[in-house]
Amino acid sequence: MAAPPYLIQKAGEWQRTLLHAVSGLLVFETLTGLSIYLLPFSVPNQVMVLLHTLLGLVFVVPFAWYQVRHWRIYRTLRLSHVVLTGYFAMVAALILIVTGLVLTWQAAFTARISPGWDLAHIVATFALIGAVLPHVLTLVIRAVRARATEVGGMVTAAARTLGRRTALVTVALFALMAGISFSARPADFANEFPVDYDLSLGADRPFAPSLARTSTGGALDPRSLSGSAGCGTAGCHEQIYNEWAVSAHRYSAMDPAFQKVQEVMGTQNGAVSTRYCGGCHDPISLFSGTKNLFTEDLTNLTGYQEGISCIACHGIKETDVKGNASYLMSQPDRYLWEFSESGARRFAGDFLIRSFPRYHIETLQHKLFKSPEFCAACHKQFIDEEINQVGWVQLQNQFDNWRKSRWNEPGVPEKTIECRECHMPLVASHDPSRGDDLDYNRAPGDEKHRSHRFLGANQFIPKVLDLPGAAEHGELTRKWLRGEIEIPEIADKWRTGPAVPIEVLAPDTVRPGDPITIRTVLTNNKVGHDYPTGPLDIIQSWVEVTVTDQRGTIVFQSGQRDTAHFITPGAFMFKAEPVDQYGNLIDRHNLWEMVGVRYRRALFPGFADQAEFTFTCPSSFPGGPIVTDGSDPFQPTVAIRAPRQVSELRVTARLMYRKADQFLLNFLFGAESGLTAPVTVMSESEKVIRVLVGS
Numbered sequence: 001m002a003a004p005p006y007l008i009q010k011a012g013e014w015q016r017t018l019l020h021a022v023s024g025l026l027v028f029e030t031l032t033g034l035s036i037y038l039l040p041f042s043v044p045n046q047v048m049v050l051l052h053t054l055l056g057l058v059f060v061v062p063f064a065w066y067q068v069r070h071w072r073i074y075r076t077l078r079l080s081h082v083v084l085t086g087y088f089a090m091v092a093a094l095i096l097i098v099t100g101l102v103l104t105w106q107a108a109f110t111a112r113i114s115p116g117w118d119l120a121h122i123v124a125t126f127a128l129i130g131a132v133l134p135h136v137l138t139l140v141i142r143a144v145r146a147r148a149t150e151v152g153g154m155v156t157a158a159a160r161t162l163g164r165r166t167a168l169v170t171v172a173l174f175a176l177m178a179g180i181s182f183s184a185r186p187a188d189f190a191n192e193f194p195v196d197y198d199l200s201l202g203a204d205r206p207f208a209p210s211l212a213r214t215s216t217g218g219a220l221d222p223r224s225l226s227g228s229a230g231c232g233t234a235g236c237h238e239q240i241y242n243e244w245a246v247s248a249h250r251y252s253a254m255d256p257a258f259q260k261v262q263e264v265m266g267t268q269n270g271a272v273s274t275r276y277c278g279g280c281h282d283p284i285s286l287f288s289g290t291k292n293l294f295t296e297d298l299t300n301l302t303g304y305q306e307g308i309s310c311i312a313c314h315g316i317k318e319t320d321v322k323g324n325a326s327y328l329m330s331q332p333d334r335y336l337w338e339f340s341e342s343g344a345r346r347f348a349g350d351f352l353i354r355s356f357p358r359y360h361i362e363t364l365q366h367k368l369f370k371s372p373e374f375c376a377a378c379h380k381q382f383i384d385e386e387i388n389q390v391g392w393v394q395l396q397n398q399f400d401n402w403r404k405s406r407w408n409e410p411g412v413p414e415k416t417i418e419c420r421e422c423h424m425p426l427v428a429s430h431d432p433s434r435g436d437d438l439d440y441n442r443a444p445g446d447e448k449h450r451s452h453r454f455l456g457a458n459q460f461i462p463k464v465l466d467l468p469g470a471a472e473h474g475e476l477t478r479k480w481l482r483g484e485i486e487i488p489e490i491a492d493k494w495r496t497g498p499a500v501p502i503e504v505l506a507p508d509t510v511r512p513g514d515p516i517t518i519r520t521v522l523t524n525n526k527v528g529h530d531y532p533t534g535p536l537d538i539i540q541s542w543v544e545v546t547v548t549d550q551r552g553t554i555v556f557q558s559g560q561r562d563t564a565h566f567i568t569p570g571a572f573m574f575k576a577e578p579v580d581q582y583g584n585l586i587d588r589h590n591l592w593e594m595v596g597v598r599y600r601r602a603l604f605p606g607f608a609d610q611a612e613f614t615f616t617c618p619s620s621f622p623g624g625p626i627v628t629d630g631s632d633p634f635q636p637t638v639a640i641r642a643p644r645q646v647s648e649l650r651v652t653a654r655l656m657y658r659k660a661d662q663f664l665l666n667f668l669f670g671a672e673s674g675l676t677a678p679v680t681v682m683s684e685s686e687k688v689i690r691v692l693v694g695s
Helices: 005-013 017-038 043-074 081-109 115-145 150-183 229-233 238-244 256-269 271-281 283-287 310-314 343-355 358-364 372-376 398-403 419-423 460-464 470-482 662-669
Strands: 316-319 327-329 380-383 393-397 426-428 448-450 502-505 515-523 540-549 554-558 572-580 594-601 608-616 637-639 648-658 680-691
Touching (some): 017 043, 043 081, 043 150, 256 271, 271 283, 310 316, 316 372, 372 419, 380 398, 393 398, 393 594, 460 470, 470 680, 502 680, 515 540, 515 648, 515 680, 540 608, 554 608
Parallel strands (some): 608 637
Antiparallel strands (some): 316 327, 380 393, 426 448, 502 515, 515 608, 540 554, 572 594, 648 680
């Protein structure tokens, strides 16, 4: 049987070194592409990504040369399934080249690869396999059938040569990959406690009295939970990193007040006791075993300035609403060269994360973040006998405040406002994580991410630490406290105006010498939990009232601060006064001694309270000091005599807030430090009272 003429051409073509190189590269690229797509995250798979990319770039020129030559030789053949599969293979290969070049550019020079281009690259891979296999196998089968002829024998021999050399190139490339994989070691974490680590509270509870746990049950290398700067400097999450860098989460461990209180606690109760605070304030030190008697400052300097780092938050896999850091911390594997600070290794590490993001996304982004229960692990606190030697006492509890409030309608997201919707409002974004299809009111293409500033109530620490962006963050916090930051996505569910408005209720007219009672009504308008919330032994919110006549002369006042920044006695205050087992006031944030509360005043969401003040309408005012009888701290009575010509009284009431009271700051840093917490005017109101003079 005579061999078809094109087989003679095929025998010559299959002998060409160019085809052998192209075939070997094509097989390697196809197999590594399938491995990257189908196999789990590993060092070899990461090396495959790099070689797949580099050799893919090398593949472009010889393939283009071969493909053009191949087409010119066989373009005159009549249309058949062999020709059709050849054209399909050519188109699929061209799509692979174009999409591969685009993905390489994106991974090298942009923040993320495009899901659309990535999908096209994957689909084209399977299309190429589906076209090349029947194309080549048909030709091989025909050659085998024609091998009895001289030409058929030539083609068969050429096919064997092509197969051997293709396999040789492929095996050589996989050997190169194996060698690189063997030498490219991932980060070697030392997950061990110090030899002197105290396990007196139980070997099965190495982080007690904190409820925090690790997926390994033991220590975690501090490097595995730190390195947050890399998330920003890699060009990926720069926007989110800059938001986090001045947030309360970032400075939770280096907060000088926290450090001082921790020092007092460790000195008084032993280093083990400080683990109680570490799960929420300083998880990197806690999990590395640094909350130990022989460790300076009870702090691990690796990651110390990161507080709740990116990994320390995103590495949490389970939470429990008991609070006290009741969560399970994982230790995600890190990409090759992720810890390199500069140079080719750092570029390769960043390239791997962007070009092979599946593992990065699977391990660090999950639905748990979107639940209030995730926040509850730290934003709910109690102490028990293990801490205070007496028994269980509830401390701050933002989670249950919210859970029982009007803002929570279980199963009805259109009526519910959750933690992240307030404290992590959506912002315009160029971040790779922008967009979301898991929230009922969002979409993958909404070009927004949730702010990682975690705006709350602390203007003090960023300023004290002189963090970059502290002034901007402080101003945003002030606006947040006043309810001046709009959140469009929940505007139809949220209230307008101040977060906690104040309203003055007073008579329209009075006569000289009459007693005057004014009331200030305060309403928790749009705070998702108690107002104020947090450690109420140090937080202060109070009503400042000033009454002046038409000349500006002060007739009555309450709630002012003196020159040493202390609030004058008798002010109406929201706060708590915890006590120890002997009835002594807890006034140094020494909560480890707390057994109960002798006084607590706060506003539950949607509820109102009022402060009442009584004074006498002046009939004469000879001048002199203001006198306060101080008999009732919530109804102070001040008798002031003013000139008869007083015709009106102007009442100004302001709700004030500060994060830390002056006594604590003086105790921690000394009165000579001059440190005082910024005071925010939450809301204000005025009322004019006409004074009826004469008959």
